[in-house]
Amino acid sequence: MANELEQQVLAKAQSWLDGNYDAETKKQVKWLMDNDMKELVESFYKDLEFGTGGLRGIMGVGSNRMNVYTVGAATQGLANYLKKNFAGEKIRVAIGHDSRNNSRLFAERVADIFASNDFQVFLFDSLRPTPELSFAIRELKCHSGVVVTASHNPKEYNGYKAYWTDGSQVTAPHDKNIIAEVEKITAVEQVLMGKNPENITVLGEEFDEIYLNKVHELSLSPESVKKHHDMKIVYTPLHGSGVRLVPASLKKFGFTNVQLVPEQAVVDGNFPTVESPNPEERKTMAMAIDMAAREGADLVLATDPDSDRIGVALRNREGEYVLLNGNQTLVLLMSYQLTRWAELGRLDGNQYVVKTIVTSQMANAVADHFQVKCYDCLTGFKYIARIIRDHEATTKYIGGGEESFGYLAGDYVRDKDAVSACSLAAEAAAWAKDTMGLTLYEWLQELYVKYGFYREGLVSVVRKGKEGAELIQQMMVDFRQNPPKSILGSPVVKINDYKTLETLDVRTGVKSPIEEESSNVLQWFTEDGTKVSVRPSGTEPKIKFYFGVKAPLASVADYDRVLAELDAKIEAIKAELKLV
Numbered sequence: 213m214a215n216e217l218e219q220q221v222l223a224k225a226q227s228w229l230d231g232n233y234d235a236e237t238k239k240q241v242k243w244l245m246d247n248d249m250k251e252l253v254e255s256f257y258k259d260l261e262f263g264t265g266g267l268r269g270i271m272g273v274g275s276n277r278m279n280v281y282t283v284g285a286a287t288q289g290l291a292n293y294l295k296k297n298f299a300g301e302k303i304r305v306a307i308g309h310d311s312r313n314n315s316r317l318f319a320e321r322v323a324d325i326f327a328s329n330d331f332q333v334f335l336f337d338s339l340r341p342t343p344e345l346s347f348a349i350r351e352l353k354c355h356s357g358v359v360v361t362a363s364h365n366p367k368e369y370n371g372y373k374a375y376w377t378d379g380s381q382v383t384a385p386h387d388k389n390i391i392a393e394v395e396k397i398t399a400v401e402q403v404l405m406g407k408n409p410e411n412i413t414v415l416g417e418e419f420d421e422i423y424l425n426k427v428h429e430l431s432l433s434p435e436s437v438k439k440h441h442d443m444k445i446v447y448t449p450l451h452g453s454g455v456r457l458v459p460a461s462l463k464k465f466g467f468t469n470v471q472l473v474p475e476q477a478v479v480d481g482n483f484p485t486v487e488s489p490n491p492e493e494r495k496t497m498a499m500a501i502d503m504a505a506r507e508g509a510d511l512v513l514a515t516d517p518d519s520d521r522i523g524v525a526l527r528n529r530e531g532e533y534v535l536l537n538g539n540q541t542l543v544l545l546m547s548y549q550l551t552r553w554a555e556l557g558r559l560d561g562n563q564y565v566v567k568t569i570v571t572s573q574m575a576n577a578v579a580d581h582f583q584v585k586c587y588d589c590l591t592g593f594k595y596i597a598r599i600i601r602d603h604e605a606t607t608k609y610i611g612g613g614e615e616s617f618g619y620l621a622g623d624y625v626r627d628k629d630a631v632s633a634c635s636l637a638a639e640a641a642a643w644a645k646d647t648m649g650l651t652l653y654e655w656l657q658e659l660y661v662k663y664g665f666y667r668e669g670l671v672s673v674v675r676k677g678k679e680g681a682e683l684i685q686q687m688m689v690d691f692r693q694n695p696p697k698s699i700l701g702s703p704v705v706k707i708n709d710y711k712t713l714e715t716l717d718v719r720t721g722v723k724s725p726i727e728e729e730s731s732n733v734l735q736w737f738t739e740d741g742t743k744v745s746v747r748p749s750g751t752e753p754k755i756k757f758y759f760g761v762k763a764p765l766a767s768v769a770d771y772d773r774v775l776a777e778l779d780a781k782i783e784a785i786k787a788e789l790k791l792v
Contacts, residue, residue, distance in 0.1 A: 221256045229241055260278065269371070287403070303329075311453055322372075327407065335414055341457055346629075357374075361373065380627065433640075438466060447500070513634045521628065521630055561583065565587075587599050615758070654768070684748050706718060712730075743761075
């Protein structure tokens with residue numbers, strides 16, 4: 213069997229040697245054929261899939277790698293779909309990219325192909341945050357857009373995300389339809405290149421100003437910022453695209469004491485100072501936190517390479533820096549926005565917020581307090597964007613996000629936006645200090661006293677290869693057939709099944725429909741307020757378990773004790789479900 217696969221791979225690799233590929237690519241393919249069969253198989257055993265989120269893969273030669281040819285096929289397929297959808301129109305597209313190796317090369321190839329298909333192309337002159345690309349699609353009335361990024365993946369990876377007319381990543385039915393068009397591109401000769409360079413317009417700093425002005429419209433507490441403009445803020449772009457616009461946005465909001473981590477302000481796709489450029493991880497944030505400790509900074513901010521995810525670290529009463537999880541950041545930003553909207557008299561019952569189904573239920577509690585509707589949607593920002601799209605004619609979106617460190621305030625962007633999130637986090641810190649004499653961390657503790665102490669956990673169970681994928685699917689089958697009757701002694705009272713789109717009231721046996729598109733996600737809710745969500749990853753060989761527990765917090769003095777109890781409870785649930 214292995215030999216048969218190797219023969220297929222060798223035949224496919226030979227077709228690259230014989231085909232219309234550049235000399236350097238052929239040289240690398242030949243070297244792999246002669247020297248590294250294992251890597252050759254990995255590079256050619258399948259085609260890199262254009263999934264519902266676009267492309268993501270390791271860079272290199274071959275049909276299963278990110279390179280100008282796989283990017284080219286994806287772009288021509290997308291172009292063909294756009295021509296079918298917008299027949300007779302002059303199609304307009306915007307293109308952005310992050311700091312990864314080859315990102316500029318890929319972005320220029322995408323621009324060339326779109327221009328050769330006679331599209332009007334807007335290409336940023338250098339790296340930019342992903343949210344600015346989303347903004348550009350809307351601002352320039354484009355039909356589509358592409359950003360070249362692999363988000364916070366390791367340095368070997370790159371990726372390609374496709375966007376639709378509203379500035380959001382593509383959703384059904386366009387996602388599947390684009391995939392079908394991409395799969396029709398089977399030869400280099402089908403990809404149009406080298407024509408109509410005059411169709412490309414380069415976007416520079418003037419466009420950044422338009423975007424930054426929009427971000428600044430989110431400001432809710434300019435007087436508080438004025439009083440605390442010199443609050444110490446340490447920011448790291450983690451070698452990525454936030455390097456210019458996050459400091460520029462903070463400056464526009466009025467902050468005058470923003471210090472960048474110098475080693476990480478160097479744009480570098482090798483991400484030399486971190487193992488992984490992911491602000492969710494403490495070790496990735498270590499350099500910024502160490503600098504903050506030396507400087508006595510009030511706030512530590514970070515963005516991932518394409519500047520859509522935000523990392524936040526806050527100083528506690530002992531002077532230690534606590535790295536917030538994505539749920540805590542979301543709750544703080546949403547609480548700040550809703551509090552200020554209420555104080556400014558902007559809430560009239562016609563507003564709403566959004567969170568994903570695996571995000572903290574505390575967001576629902578905060579929204580309920582302000583009598584603002586909170587929509588729950590599937591995991592992924594494109595679903596938040598879809599809710600905004602569905603309601604933009606009738607009601608006003610304030611903010612929303614997901615547990616994976618993404619937040620969006622305002623609807624002029626339709627993807628998570630760490631540029632605006634950083635600015636709002638800083639403004640919230642100034643406001644809390646000004647109006648309550650509290651640090652942002654102290655205010656978060658007060659919110660737990662007010663709404664209940666919600667605590668979250670996550671376990672990813674990795675099962676690699678074909679066997680692993682089958683095992684993960686079987687786990688979901690077993691959970692559906694035999695759901696837990698109780699979790700740590702508390703009865704399961706409700707089950708949400710997003711595959712069948714049904715909610716089961718366990719006590720009455722009554723089923724009711726879930727208004728959402730089908731997705732392989734299960735949720736169990738217990739009598740004591742515990743929530744467990746289970747979902748296989750759409751991009752990696754893993755199944756994720758999300759835990760949410762809660763308890764009352766009588767006072768901030770009890771914080772450490774209740775925190776320890778909740779963390780112990782999450783560990784006990786993991787043990788009961790045999791995940792540890």
